[in-house]
Amino acid sequence: MLVFILNAGSSSLKYQLMNPIIKKVFASGICERIGIDGVLKHEYSEDKELKLDIAMPTHKEAIEAVLSTLTSGEGKVIDSINDIEAIGHRAVHGGEEFSASILVNDRVIETMKKLIPLAPLHNPANILGMEICQELMPGKPNVAVFDTAFHQTMPDYAYMYALPYDQYTKHGIRKYGFHGTSHFFVSNEARQMLDRKHNTRIIVCHLGNGSSVSAVHDGKCIDTSMGLTPVQGLMMGTRSGDVGAGALQYMMHQENMTIEEALDIMNKKSGILGISGKSSDLREVLEGMQNGDERCRLAVDMVAYNIKKYVGSYVAALDGVDALCFTGGIGENAALIREKVCAGLDAMGLVLDPVKNNKRSKVARDIATNGSASRIFVIPTNEEYVIANDTFKVVTESR
The missing domain is CATH 3.30.420.40 (ATPase, nucleotide binding domain)
Known part of the structure; x- marks a missing residue:
């Protein structure tokens, strides 16, 4: 077809x-x-x-x-x-x-x-x-x-916000998650690389201009970092990620902003761009860091730290981890970000091999040490294949 x-x-x-x-x-x-x-x-x-x-x-x-x-x-x-x-x-x-x-x-x-x-x-x-x-x-x-479909398997205690319950029943205010086709593809590829279809605990880090992390148990999403909208979760190219409501209110009062103006800042002028003051492209920010730019260094450290916090929380949510996966433009190409995310995760069974990590490749690969209890994969995503394959299945079943 x-x-x-x-x-x-x-x-x-x-x-x-x-x-x-x-x-x-x-x-x-x-x-x-x-x-x-x-x-x-x-x-x-x-x-x-x-x-x-x-x-x-x-x-x-x-x-x-x-x-x-x-x-x-x-x-x-x-x-x-x-x-x-x-x-x-x-x-x-x-x-x-x-x-x-x-x-x-x-x-x-x-x-x-x-x-x-x-x-x-x-x-x-x-x-x-x-x-x-x-x-x-x-x-x-x-x-x-x-994009949201893969995350519909999240349990209610994971997708609900602790707002008055009628905000959910009246307006559907809850966590939905995004990048679902990528998380679906990469988690399934990881299961094949593990050569296991059952009892698998996989964390997928989809890292690009837009970024999100998901916790996947036996092929089903149990939690993800993005929320009602894509601005929640990780620090991204121009999105702020998690920001306390009080900080948002204070900024609005100090700058005499409307909510629309504040959200525009959170979506388009924050994240890597907002912190570095240089670019939303991590490649340019990494170059700035190497040239001694302190704000670029801060942006890089913040990106890695945010990812690492979500990885650690999802290891807890999954009661362990069998594979940590990196995908997306940053996840597949930024060896330094992978190194910083994995640093200190040895106790969780995730031990990065620095030589494997720094080898460039366009194919899926394992960058953990041979002795690592859990695997660390770099898996190129293929969202277009998921869309095409789903289209084929739906059309075939409808005939």
Whole structure:
């Protein structure tokens, strides 16, 4: 089955064309600056690339440009859009309504619209991508794959906030978690690397511009760091992560801010960027630290310390750990962050091998010492494969 994978953002659109049965990617790319001018970056035939300036006033023109590039001209990989058998969509927030991937219909779209207050930056773009694909490729099945679905197995004592209970019953205020497709993929890969399907205790650190940690027992999430929104949890590229409500209130009073202005700071001007004053890109901050920049050093130490605290708490929640996994741009590439996170975790059975840790590789690998009681894995994530595979399963089961 040839699946068109779509990840629609507010001003960008990532895509991939994949056969999940044989795990073959035919093309991938991104549309950027939608609504401004429009740039299409298209990768195909393994090592070929195209960069096209195409007017994209709306997402519809962006998707039309992608379909045209896939079926004609230099970047052509298929003869017709009829070769596409299904469309898989990344959907950020499914609330409590969606605990698994689902075939898109009017009811699904209407339910997602009701959830927009929980993800005002993401759900509208996700819905728009679905509606445009229904218009441009009528009759083709569309499947929504939710970031939140994997975390729906959390027990109530893990996902509830200690607010008045009616805030949950009236407004659905609780922890939902995100990056679910990545946590699902990496935890399953770890189980295979452990060669065990049962009684597995796995901690996944998805570390990138957005970061989260999950505790996974026997393939099911029992806790995760992100909450009602993605700002809770770890310190990230521009997000603050955990901040006490009192600190937020005090900042608002001191700076005479509205709640919207305060949240904008917490989401877009905090985290690695806010502390370093240099960049939200950890690579630039690590370089600054090496050049003696004290604020960059502080940002790096804070990032590692925050991750380490969550790892330790999840070892307790899981009653031990069989594998600690690192994934995402930072998790896969920043050896120093992995070293700092694992330092002192020997008593928990996690002993990092510094030589293995500093070897670069694009494949999954074990970087623990041979004598380590628990394993430490670096596993490249593949969220697109999860979306494509879920789409294949949902469409096949619906026939």
